[in-house]
Amino acid sequence: MPSIISVSNLSKTYGSGFKALNGINLDIKRGEIFALLGPNGAGKTTVISIICGIANLSEGRVTVGGHDINRDYRAARSLIGLVPQELHTDSFETVWATVSFSRGLFGKPKNPAHIEKVLKDLSLWDKKDSKIITLSGGMKRRVMIAKALSHEPQILFLDEPTAGVDVELRKGMWDVVRGLQASGVTIILTTHYIQEAEEMADRIGVINKGEIILVEDKAGLMQKLGKKQLTLHLQQKIDAIPSALAPYKLQLSGDGRLLTYDYDTKGERTGITSLLTDLRNAGIHISDLDTTQSSLEDIFVSLVRAP
Known part of the structure; x- marks a missing residue:
């Protein structure tokens, strides 16, 4: 799909000398749901504010629908609906x-x-017909989304859109988002509810300390960086892992009745098959097994903690 937003070498430095963004390059595809994730202070809102024309960039270039946000501000801004974090109405x-x-x-x-x-x-x-002051926080949040959709934008920015919204209402909002995407609207969201990004997004971008550290299709990200763990329940207790099984880097727990095996998705089938064969050869018999897989939240935490 062609890009509807293109960000090239974007940097933002404040008067104090603090560099909030450093050389951001990012392309958002037309019609996708793109989730931008990052810890507090990573630069998510600054990126959105610059694209939407709320803040000025220090270096670089941003185009929206082919329109430069500085030279052709009105045309660029007319394509965008923004739901900010703060409630302003x-x-x-x-x-x-x-x-x-x-x-x-x-x-x-x-x-x-x-x-x-x-x-x-x-x-x-x-x-x-109700006045805004009489509404709950969740309803005020919905009014902000309605305001952003009022002029039928092609792009909708959702900056922490479900903050303070109850679970039932949150689900209803995401149903609306899916409907908007189906009608051709491009959705860019930031969220602290990583499970929402895991459920909703087509692609994930991770920003940390003002730099984009990863942009990946969600499925590809889960496959590339997701880890799986196989837990083996043993029929009989063992006191130590046989040396022949050392290459698998197994962990023994559960009073000698549990073995855990960590592996990535690439070598899933061959690795498990070999392990089970070698366990039998070592005289270790299994009564049950189960697997768990890392979530998007696990991957996110590992990325932002990386040195």
Whole structure:
């Protein structure tokens, strides 16, 4: 798929001399869900703010839909809907007025049918005449998403969109996100709920200390960096692992009744087959076995902790 956002050699240095971003290169494909993960202070929000025109870049170039964000700001910004971390809206306006006003800011003609659809999709229709100040935190978050969708953007940025939102409502939001992707909208999200990225994203980017350290298809990332562990339940207790099994780097536990074997996905079939054969040859018999696989969260933690 062609790129709808292209970031080249992007750096951001603040007046104090602090370098928040250092040489970021990133391409977002049209129509994908891209998750940008990183610890607090890694630079996620700074990247989004620059692409959306909220902050200025220090070096580099960013294009959105082929439009340079500096030279052709209006065209670039009109393609983007942004749901920021912080809730910013007029507390004393109604939901309907707030969302409709956001559409007008982009020069779009009135379209009550579109506003109605957005509010219904986000379970806000029965609150359309309520003032923002009367809403719960979760509802205010949904209003922010509705505002971002009001002008029918091609790209939607979701910066920690489900922070403070209950589990049921979170699921409803992701159903909306899937529907938007199906209609051709490109979704870029940051989240602390890594399981959401694991479930939703097509590709994963990891940023740490202002630098992109990895961009990978989710499936490829899980296969390349995911580790599996095989746990073998032994019929009889053993006191030590036979030397013939040393190449497998097995761990003995469970009072001598459990063996664990760590392996990657590449050598899964041949490694396990060889291990089971060598166990039989060593006179060790198995009563049961089970496997576990590292999650995206495990991979993320290992990446950001790497020196």
